[in-house]
Amino acid sequence: xxxxxxxxHHVILSEAASLExxxxxxxxxxxxxxxYVQYPGQHLQLLLKYFSGDPLVKxxxxxxAEFIKSKxxxxxxxxxxxxxxxxxxxxxxxxxxxxxxxxxxxxxxxVIP
Amino acid sequence: DTGVxxxxxxxxxxxxxxxxxxxxxxSEHNRLYWYRQTLGQxxxxxxxxxxxxxxxKSRLLSDRFSAExxxxxxxxxxxxxxxxxxxxxxLCASSSRDKTYGYTFGSGTxxxxx
Numbered sequence: 001x002x003x004x005x006x007x008x009h010h011v012i013l014s015e016a017a018s019l020e021x022x023x024x025x026x027x028x029x030x031x032x033x034x035x036y037v038q039y040p041g042q043h044l045q046l047l048l049k050y051f052s053g054d055p056l057v058k059x060x061x062x063x064x065a066e067f068i069k070s071k072x073x074x075x076x077x078x079x080x081x082x083x084x085x086x087x088x089x090x091x092x093x094x095x096x097x098x099x100x101x102x103x104x105x106x107x108x109x110x111v112i113p
Numbered sequence: 114d115t116g117v118x119x120x121x122x123x124x125x126x127x128x129x130x131x132x133x134x135x136x137x138x139x140s141e142h143n144r145l146y147w148y149r150q151t152l153g154q155x156x157x158x159x160x161x162x163x164x165x166x167x168x169x170k171s172r173l174l175s176d177r178f179s180a181e182x183x184x185x186x187x188x189x190x191x192x193x194x195x196x197x198x199x200x201x202x203x204l205c206a207s208s209s210r211d212k213t214y215g216y217t218f219g220s221g222t223x224x225x226x227x
Contacts, residue, residue, distance in 0.1 A: 103155030
């Protein structure tokens, strides 16, 4: 069964600091990878996704993620965070030809002005 | 609003009662999903519909849970004989025929079983 691990449960950064959130998945075949974000009081929104091609994926609001197949990783990065990036971030994977997407437990990011 | 709508937003029920939630997906989306999220966890997959057909179903979905999408548009999720462990946020999401799109989520229905 596929699984997703997010290494950091809670991250606190100052504005302008760089961000990297770790994500590892367990499935060895073809995968589709996602990062979703949930801002306080709002519903889950798609941040970026990887299906095929260039392993460096750019998403909204300056976020990017790199798919490293050999490491089963899909880490999320942003060079300079803003207070408005305070949110919970979920990594997710779909694999095996199924529609089911498996989510990680999430990382709460708090950005201090 | 052309997003995914869920009703009700909140539901408090007594243990043993039945509850039903409704999801209206984005109209041109033929795929619909139900997830459940508890505190400190990511969403857990419950079931998936393509049009009116229920094609995937999690083992989490016990016999007390049933979902329908009778005309391939809105969907309902019913929980019979609710238990305290059913307390959670129930999320609905939809996506288009093009599987390279991610999900669009609704705001969820928060269920509290007392």
